[in-house]
Amino acid sequence: MQHSIKSIFPNFSNELIAAIEKNGALQDFKAGTILMRTGQYIKNTVLITKGKIKIYREGEDGGEFLMYYLQPGQACAISMICTAKSEKSQIMAKVVEDVSVMMIPLQMMDKWMMEHRSWYEFVIETYRNRFEEVLEVVDNIAFRSMDERLEFYLKRHSDACGCSEVNLSHQEIAAELNTSREVVSRLLKKMEQRGLVKLNRNQIELLK
Amino acid sequence: MQHSIKSIFPNFSNELIAAIEKNGALQDFKAGTILMRTGQYIKNTVLITKGKIKIYREGEDGGEFLMYYLQPGQACAISMICTAKSEKSQIMAKVVEDVSVMMIPLQMMDKWMMEHRSWYEFVIETYRNRFEEVLEVVDNIAFRSMDERLEFYLKRHSDACGCSEVNLSHQEIAAELNTSREVVSRLLKKMEQRGLVKLNRNQIELLK
DNA sequence: AAGCTTCTGTGATAAATGTTACTGTAGGTT
């Protein structure tokens, strides 16, 4: 057990790992689980040790706009920020690949910042990375058109899963880009004609 | 002097204020000054004591997309995040109303986190507020159309300046929303017909 | 006043995106 945390969070000091093992609770969730909803109060900081989570921003009309992925070795920045003041979540987190997460009670967050240098650095690094990721999201929707955003979406998906197949329907992709299924179908068809992808049912193969 | 910092940052402890006065450098900048450019290395954490700053995300094509305002009592979250690792800035900061800022050398950032509870809380609060602000920006461009975004833009401007007049040309507004001047003119005209604004040269009066 | 520049308004048109409607197909169920 200790070995596993150490290998996933290599920069954590041994004292910090001991504190995590003592105070944290490891929990498993199946793909599809909604870990956190917009408006919910946050009671824990979440460290991912296995699996994948997608973070969405929800629109008033029920849209689910994909912001970024969380993977092993990462933490939910929102859960850290909100935890510090026990605030409401402004995002929705959905498990996309069975996860194990370490739940850290909110009191520990502040306490460890003072006690463990490696925790402090991890938190700061998490903030920085998530902030950067959100800024990239802003870039995409502010400066790019749908075809570029779709390409970026597919690339990010394959980076996250480490494979070149996207096993999603056009409908699901459309939802995460906040557009319509028809638009996604059209743009994918054009990409296929340009030789960038091969389209199968429920699957898109990335060729380049 | 001490009084002034204390009144603008009322939650700072006296010890922290003493440390700021000792290590920080107060600098003034005129409206129009670019305080920070995308890609520049950051050497200081910036606290605003007077005036107003706008934070932009720059597009590759030279677009300047407005993210949010910084006002007295606030700090640039990016400068904190990047300072911690002496990273490059991902944003551009422009003075829009003559400012005084307190420049805090990057070594102090980490040091004070451990030594001053009130600094720690200020930093966390700054992260949280800026993150929320950026999420709201994402909402706007992901879920809303240009007319709603324009209304939001005007409201935010009047909130920031505390007045109901926007002294900007349509061209300048268009640039900050990453659209064209004609679109802004047309949408403003419709707003005028709906009785929401009164249009003058280089000025928009908000009526509601 | 004459001349210049900047700002604003607006029509015409183009391009991108969203919507509606319908078709066919793959795969599963009975």
Add this chain to the structure above:
DNA sequence: AACCTACAGTAACATTTATCACAGAAGCTT
């Protein structure tokens, strides 16, 4: 096989946003 459902393709059309072209008004300079 017959049926059902989810998925994908596509045409036609509506809407939104971007671009081009031009004209008039406001303010400044000479």
